[in-house]
Amino acid sequence: MSILLEVVVDAADEQRFREFVSARSPALMRLGFLLTGGDQHAAEDLVQTALAKLVTRWRKVEAPEAYVKQIMYRQQVSRWRASGRRGEVVQASPPELADRDLHHQSELRLVLRSALSRLTARQRAMLVLRYFEDLPEQEIARVLGCSVGTVRSTVHRSLARLRVIAPELAQVMEVTR
Structure with missing residues (x-):
């Protein structure tokens, strides 16, 4: 530096x-x-x-x-x-989330990390901006240089993909609907 x-x-x-x-x-x-x-x-x-x-x-x-x-x-x-476009990343399967104990949040984080790594960089960027940074769609569109419609459709498709990749996140993702 x-x-x-x-x-x-x-x-x-x-x-x-x-x-x-x-x-x-x-x-x-x-x-x-x-x-x-x-x-x-x-x-x-x-x-x-x-x-x-x-x-x-x-x-x-x-x-x-x-x-x-x-x-x-x-x-x-x-x-x-x-x-x-990159191929799908091979990942080890996440552990079953059958028992809801103190490790549940850590397990969810691992599952989410694994699922996010299987999305494209654009999908990940839009989800991070929308839900981690809590930016409105108009701001995301401005930052990434695309239309608001592109943001909406990409976020929608990305969430749908996450539901397929990691169905155990379904309860957490219901909050985002």
Whole structure:
């Protein structure tokens, strides 16, 4: 990161940038993890790329977190577009959720992570923006550069796909309807 900070001219800007990175990195990593379908290395690359782009415009950006998130969303969609349609990812089956004990929430998280990793990057991005970031459809359309109708149909198809991939999430997903 020290090479990138040479772009930031004075010590005060450098300190503010370091504080931002220190404070927001965990949240940005969680977002990257969700956007990449649980791929830790891809999430790290996504966050690092976004922060590298941010540091070059640090003095001009009024809302750095929003700027970094937008870079992350667009970068992930670009990766998806560049890679073309990928085949289904082979995953181990999630454990049965028959007994509803204290581990239920952890198991649901694992099932959700596995199911999200089997969606396309675009589907994942839209679901993350809609339900994790709680953005309205118009904002998602603006961030991803598509129409509101595309957002609606993609979110609808993505939720339907999640219901097929992970039927054990059905009760949780009923809340989103």
